[in-house]
Amino acid sequence: MPERDLLGPWLRRFLTEFIVTERNLARNTRASYRDTFRLFLPFASRKLRKPVDRLTVRDLASGLVLKFLSHVEDDRGCSVRTRNQRLAAIKAFARFIGSRDPAHIEWCGHIRAISSKKTMQPSVGWLTRSEMEAMLAVPDRKTERGQHEYALLLFLYNTGARVSEATELKVQDLSLAARRGGHDLATLHGKGGKIRQCPLWPETERALAHEIREREMDAPVFVSRLGTGFTRFGVYRLIERCAAQVPALAGRTITPHVIRHTTACHLVLAGVDINTIRAWLGHVSISTTNIYAEIDLTLKANAVALCEVGQQRPGRSWKEDKDLMAFLKSL
Incomplete structure (x- = not known):
């Protein structure tokens, strides 16, 4: 053959x-x-x-x-x-x-020629600002382990990074230069070898500076209690454990991707344009990012409904509308 x-x-x-x-x-x-x-x-x-x-x-x-x-x-x-x-x-x-x-x-x-099956677009799960702050308050920052966990959660919220981007982050990927007149940046290595930079909040910079002290440049930024780099499973387990301690999140499934959605939705609500959010999250196509634009439209629609003035008057039965019946018969 x-x-x-x-x-x-x-x-x-x-x-x-x-x-x-x-x-x-x-x-x-x-x-x-x-x-x-x-x-x-x-x-x-x-x-x-x-x-x-x-x-x-x-x-x-x-x-x-x-x-x-x-x-x-x-x-x-x-x-x-x-x-x-x-x-x-x-x-x-x-x-x-x-x-x-x-x-x-x-x-x-x-x-x-074999067709893909049509699927329903899953709804975007995300956290409110108060819920996210409650998650960040769970780690005990008086302990070394709590500081590691807090830095990881804050970094995920700040950057909207994927799990793989966070676990693969090295000390050399951080540029903490704001104190020297520069910008605090994290270089993320995304899907397909794509690289992007995300600015860091001052609070994130402080947490990360504490994390990487006395570390080699090729060492991982986020380490577990065993001193080794966080794994995907470790990040999922951490977020699941923190969410379980927030009463407002009872019964909800909180994953690292929910925090990524949270970052995007909070950027939308802050008025950041959708193309900037696309670059922030590392999406190739803006159509992927457009799902977050609908979040803002939904909130606006709900606000309009709450502010509606007056009540709708009951209309006449269609049977009583003689002109309408005449119109229908003439067709």
Whole structure:
């Protein structure tokens, strides 16, 4: 069997060369693509009763892909969003093969014709200023551990950083120069290798200056009680624990991304233009940031409703409107 028909060589090139070297996709995106095929290939092997290393490109027909997507939703209990992510990875793989081998263009077209399922846009969860201040008040700043936790929470709120951006922050990424007439800045390394700078509040600068004292330049800024850098799980666990101690947040799920939403919404309510917020959060497209603009419009609509003057008068029944009935009959 020609090697160009076997699935294995194509998949190796796709996962180790194309998405890493040519596309330079984010690490989490690479992991998502890898995990898709770690699930898909054993599924295809079982359905086709064929060893994984003998699978061909054309074995992954559109019908098999649809069965796999149903398996993801029904058997594994995943959401529609996850189902669409798995499909996006398979489509990217098909596009990669189709662009390099004309013999597989027709197969590629069948795979790319599979539609994503429509999903409901989740509502933006965010905290009010008082709720965020209550979260910041939870860590006991009289202790070393409490100071670490307070600095991390304050940094997330100040910058709207993603979890990965906070956990990967190094001492060398901080520029604490306001006392010398400059600006206090944090350099964040975002998705896809994109870099942006966020200004820091004086309070954030003080907390971070205390954190990084006597640290090496390549050391992490945020460390756990064990002295090692915070992990993603550690940040999630910290925020979950702090939220549990705020009565106003009882029954709500508070995550690092909720704090990111909080930063954006507070910027909107402060009158910051949406394009500045896009750059602040590191969004590629402004359409991603536009969800926060709706927050302000909703608040304005609620305010107008509260200030409405007078009550609506009961109108006449449509049956009593003789002119209307005559109009309808004339149509």
